[in-house]
Amino acid sequence: MGGDYAPHVVVEGALMALRHIDSDSRLVLFGDEGEIRRVMEEHGAPSDTFDIVHTTEVITMDDHPAKAYNQKTDSSIRVGYKYLKEGKIDGFASAGATGAMLVGAMYSAETIRGVIRPAISALISTLDGGSFLLLDVGLNVDCKPDVLDQYGLIGSAYAEAVLAKANPRVALLNIGEESEKGNLTTKAAYELMADNGCYNFVGNIEANEIFTGRKADVVVCDGFVGNTILKQTEGFYELARMRGINDDYIDKLNYEFVGGTAVLGINAVVLIGHGRSSALAIQNMVRQTEKTVKSGLVNKLQDTFRNF
Amino acid sequence: MGGDYAPHVVVEGALMALRHIDSDSRLVLFGDEGEIRRVMEEHGAPSDTFDIVHTTEVITMDDHPAKAYNQKTDSSIRVGYKYLKEGKIDGFASAGATGAMLVGAMYSAETIRGVIRPAISALISTLDGGSFLLLDVGLNVDCKPDVLDQYGLIGSAYAEAVLAKANPRVALLNIGEESEKGNLTTKAAYELMADNGCYNFVGNIEANEIFTGRKADVVVCDGFVGNTILKQTEGFYELARMRGINDDYIDKLNYEFVGGTAVLGINAVVLIGHGRSSALAIQNMVRQTEKTVKSGLVNKLQDTFRNF
Incomplete structure (x- = not known):
């Protein structure tokens, strides 16, 4: 039921995603079963295309995130997190209320032991045909240097697992190349990152x-x-x-191309989509969720921080 | 002598600027007179085209800014600031060592009484054919909220004087439209800016x-x-x-289009150009300097902060 055009566009996107995901992957839709089935019928989809978990409530953008998450126990977001916690699904994605999705990420999936603050991340296409991971993109707007250092480690694990990069190059966003450049936070973060040794720090990037x-x-x-x-x-x-x-490259800078931002540093695969997600964005968010699940990222991060 | 391609490209840019500045404006070049005259001859420029102030030293990018500014008393930057201080020139622009230019801005031109921290600013073209002023763009990377509030006032005075905008709209760069969005600094700055009353604060902008x-x-x-x-x-x-x-619009996003960043909040008109400035960039920096001088911005700012 998440996103400005739910459930219609969400079901459409899920149907589109079926063409791209592995045959052993199964999509579970949380929402109003009647409405979901109507959209499926419109598209001539067989009734067993998805697992459907019927929910009766919706958390809106106007709801207070934490309050709504606690009170609307039969909302698609809340029930989705319940299934995730119980291991009935391996990853959870929604274009629904961002605040409520984050509340669920923190209180249901929970922060990985050893991680100071989780991050939200964006995958952005590069001119050479690849992409880079940017984190944090808004969860933690006043970052301490040690948090930025951990984001280096988290990002490195993501790039290795999900993007299949060997020895990923991790850079600190700064306003100069030299190590002494930056504001108080980035100067201190630079020193921590250079000394960390657990990932391949390549210095500042402008x-x-x-x-x-x-x-x-x-x-x-930092998230700001x-x-x-x-x-x-954008x-x-x-x-x-x-x-x-x-232009083919500029087209890839559209949010639809990746479709969702991964919450990183929690004990589950969670992706959050743009409120105005199109069917294409939903499709790509589902694909990204599947890819992240199959990469084993969460276990990898849990292992990393166990030894940190 | 400033910039990677000085003095050749600088003299070329100054010659190009002559076609655009008012007939009562006069360009004064600081640098090696012999080299300047050689470039002028190459372009067939009459020998009285510019006032030339011969200098024998050059502050390089490798020099320590403050030390070089103090020791190289016959450098084009140091002599230029001397002329500016003595009122022999009305504005000073250079694509030379940014650090030394800033040292001169602070120690020779000096901060306007009442201004907490000067800023450097960028004029960026907008899709509607105009432009907006962005400040700070790097001088003050750890801004306190009251400094951001003053930047609102400084920017407003600039937009009114130099861009001829009536009641300029001043916005705070933030990560959400709502007043409660942002990091600790922007949240506090929002309150100060909304309460200020001396300029037209229009809220947050993303x-x-x-x-x-x-x-x-x-x-x-903030400058970061x-x-x-x-x-x-860029x-x-x-x-x-x-x-x-x-694309015509994207072409205008090139640094050459404005050519220099104005130092604001000091008792003089000072513009600093990109180290790799082309002749076109120099031309436009000179034009921008003339425009800023003629706008009376410095007096306006001095008046504003006298009553602040």
């Missing part, structure tokens, strides 16, 4: 260099800066569209 | 909205965020060029 892919697979920053970078990227995509520019 | 021009003439942020936005914009321009995209 915002004009992130799109080439030449320098980093993972870019670490990361959110700003993400929104400016703005640039919109601007190119308004200018009538057609 | 990075995806800055390019349209629909919402703000002035965008306020501003520098990141500026560099990402990155987009480069990216578009690499993709072979030709």
Whole structure:
């Protein structure tokens, strides 16, 4: 029931995703069964296409996230997290109320032991045909240096598991290349990251260099800066569209291309989609969720922080 | 003598600027007179085209800014600031060592009484054919809320004087539209800016909205965020060029289009250019310097802060 165009567009996106996911993967939809089945019928989908878990409540964007999460016990978000916790599903994605999704991530999936603060992340396409992971993009807007250092470790594990990069290059977003550049936080974070030794720290990266892919697979920053970078990227995509520019690479900068942001540092695979998600965005969010589940990222992170 | 391609490209840019500045404006070049005259001859420029102040030293990018500024008393930067202080020139622009230019701005021109911290600013083109002022873009990377509030006032005065905007719209760069969004600094800054009353505060603006021009003439942020936005914009321009995209608007996002960043909040007009400035960039920096001088901005700011 999540997103501005739910459930119609969500079911459509799920149907589209079926063409791309592995045959041993199974999609479970949480929501109003009647409405879901109507959309399925419209698309001529067999009735056993999905597992459907009927829910009766919806958490809206106007609800107080924590309150609604606690009170609306039969909402699709709440029931989804219950299934995730019980191991009945392996990953959970929604374009529903971001705040409630984050509440569930923290209180149901819970932070991995040893992780100071989870992050939300964005996968952004690079000019060389690959992509880089940007984190944090808005969960933790006042980051301490040790949190940024951990984001290096978390991002590195993600790039290795999900993007299949060997020895991923982790960079710190900064306003100069030299180690002594930056604000108080990035200067201190630089020292921690350079000394960490558990991941391949390649130094500072400036915002004009992130799109080439030449320098980093993972870019670490606080949630304020990361959110700003993400929104400016979105703005640039919109601007190119308004200018009538057609370009394969710029098209990939659209949020639809990845479809969701992964919550990292929790004991489960959770992806959160844009409120205005299209069917294509839902499709890609489902694919990304499957990929993240199969990468074994969560176990990898749990192992990493057990030894940290 | 400033910039990677000085003095050749600088003299070329100054010659180009002559075609655009008012007939009562006079350009004064600081540098090696012999070299300057050689470039002038190459371009067939009459020998009285410029006032030339011969200097014998150059502050390089490798020099320690403050030390070099103090020791190289016959460098073009140091002598330029001397002329500025003595009122022999009305504005000073250089693509030379940024650090030394900033040292001169602080120690020779000096901060306007009442201004807590000066800023450096960037003028960025908007889709509607205008532009907005972004500040700070790197001078003050750890801003206190009261400094951001003052940047609102400084930016407003700039937009009114230099961009000829009536009642300029001043926005705070943030990660959400609502007043309660942001990190600790922007939340506190929002309250101060909303209460200020001396300028037209229009609330928060997100990075995806800055390019349209629909919402703000002035965008306020700390120097870390501003520098990141500026560099990402530069990155987009480069990216578009690499993709072979030709677009009038995107062309204007190139640093050459404005040519220099104004130091604001000091008792003089000072512009600092990109180290790799082209002749076009120098031309536009000179034009921008003339425009800023003629706008009376410095007096306006002095008056504003006298009553603040």
